[in-house]
Amino acid sequence: MNAVAQHAARLLIVADDLSGAADCAMAGLRHGLTAMVLLDTEHAPAPTSGLDILSVDVDSRRASKDVAARRNVAAVESLSRAGTRIYKKVDSTLRGNVAAEVAALAPRLGMAIVCPAYPASGRTTRDGRQWVRGVPVEASEYWRNENIPGKADLVALLSAEHLRVEHAGVGSVRGEPDALAAHLRQLQTAGVQAVVCDAESDEDLQRIARASARLDDVFWVGSAGLAPAVIEALAPTRSTAGPAADREDPQGPVLTVVGSMSSISHAQLDCLKANAGASLVALEVAVAALDDPRGDVTTVVCDALRRGQHVVVSLSQTQRGDVEDGLLFCNRLAALLAPAVRYAGGIIATGGETARALLTAAGASALRVVDEIEDGMPLLECRLPGKTLPVVTKAGGFGQPGSLHHAWRRLANEGKTANTDQINL
Structure with missing residues (x-):
């Protein structure tokens, strides 16, 4: 166990790139929580006081599937302890090794609650597929720029990694909160390893987060859209004061x-x-x-x-x-x-x-x-x-x-x- 793990945060965010790691960690500030972003798990300094959110960039988006899987598992094993909740940050346009990373973590962490939607930026999850401003992700510049083949069908992608996958449509998500939580619990009891949840609004993300936060042995798979809702569901607001009030203005070009x-x-x-x-x-x-x-x-x-x-x-x-x-x-x-x-x-x-x-x-x-x-x-x-x-x-x-x-x-x-x-x- 390294020095950081000895001070393990209540929420560990495992991201595939730096901007995503920082973006998700930032959501904690709105609730008065402390957050740190790591680029190097081996040589990172230990937090000097209780840390609420630790976000690590494992730099796996361009890695091979096997390397990406190993990096995600290694981060969880070295930076978490009993009681730490895990958020697997993925790209809202499904670039990278999303399915392979979920498949590597599920046997260790439990059922994955999967929803990469980011409605504020036009990214939604509908019918188990990913969309950008109403266009299927596979038809967008994000996949064209990177020559990504296939379709952005989360159920199919996760199933191809031999996971047992179920889909929670928008009707289920927008039902009674107790009913959604009960449905997720039933799926978990039945041995489901990943639930792909539809979301077309921030309210949908909040419903998913509140219902799933009641369950043990789950982890979340999402973009910077779902992260704030999960953080809010897990942690009460401590203060509305921002930590930067006494920060000096930057000096120099x-x-x-x-x-x-x-x-x-x-x-x-x-x-x-x-x-x-x-x-x-x-x-x-x-x-x-x-x-x-x-x-x-x-x-x-x-x-x-x-x-x-x-x-x-x-x-x-x-x-x-x-x-x-x-x-x-x-x-x-x-x-x-x-x-x-x-x-x-x-x-x-x-x-x-x-x-x-x-x-x-x-x-x-x-x-x-x-x-x-x-x-x-x-x-x-x-x-x-x-x-x-x-x-x-x-x-x-x-x-x-x-x-x-x-x-x-x-x-x-x-x-x-x-x-x-x-x-x-």
């Missing part, structure tokens, strides 16, 4: 990195560049520059930050290739930008893999959840050698056109409108 392929992220990038102000330097990095031994990207970014200029770095979309190439490029970009972190007063990263690669390259292993900038955008505190750095993470496909600019204003503490210098490397 902000480094923003956009590694996501999502069209939503790039619309947000355009908004940031149009409105951030004259002190922002924008770099669009070509794939060829990632292998430049002269380190032009590193030099340009470090020099700009040393001059007190804010910097936003994005990867050129014209040469991204397939998803495996995208992950490789994000890791290479993070390696080039890691030396610049020492000169930054704050970090914003879109795309969970981008954020993880950058923070890991800079030497981070844990982040404290500090505040909520907007839905889906937590403000985190990262302790690095010689400094404490505010960090904002955001999943690539989430948010409004102005979300990135909103986060930048929070960290940069300014909002003057002016032209933006653009550099192409």
Whole structure:
């Protein structure tokens, strides 16, 4: 048992990427709960006081099925103890190894309550399938960008992993609360290993959470949509006061990195560049520059930050290739930008893999959840050698056109409108 497990939280969130881990943990702040996000379970610092929520990124979204399963099991075994409730965070568009991870955890944790819906962001679970703004997920840009085959049918995907699966339709979910809890208990007694629950609204998610929280030997499988409802069902509100009231404003220029392929992220990038102000330097990095031994990207970014200029770095979309190439490029970009972190007063990263690669390259292993900038955008505190750095993470496909600019204003503490210098490397 490692140092963290000795102080095990009441709720352990096991996520497949960093932005999801942080987004789910952020929900605890609304109930006055303390939360920490881990990038490294082996070398993470132990909490100094009672911790309510521990969220770990096992970085399994791009891993093979077997590796993903092992990482999830290892996280649960090393970071939980008797009485810890488990939330398995998955992508609301079912990217990654959702079924394999559930199949690995079910024999150890009990019946899975599965509902990846995130209605506030247009993601719903209906007829046991996943939808984005009324379109089947398999027909959306999320699966097209990553060449994912098949259909986003949760019942079929979980059954293919040899789980005994049942479906709770919206009629069951919206019935009497006692009836839903009794139905879930009956399924559990009958040996069902996973129940896929339909949800098309936040109220549906709350019904599912309240009914299932009454049961022992269950765990939840969902996105950042279900997590707040589960946290509310498990923990009474302690305080409405936010933990960031006495936090000092960030000092120094902000480094923003956009590694996501999502069209939503790039619309947000355009908004940031149009409105951030004259002190922002924008770099669009070509794939060829990632292998430049002269380190032009590193030099340009470090020099700009040393001059007190804010910097936003994005990867050129014209040469991204397939998803495996995208992950490789994000890791290479993070390696080039890691030396610049020492000169930054704050970090914003879109795309969970981008954020993880950058923070890991800079030497981070844990982040404290500090505040909520907007839905889906937590403000985190990262302790690095010689400094404490505010960090904002955001999943690539989430948010409004102005979300990135909103986060930048929070960290940069300014909002003057002016032209933006653009550099192409």
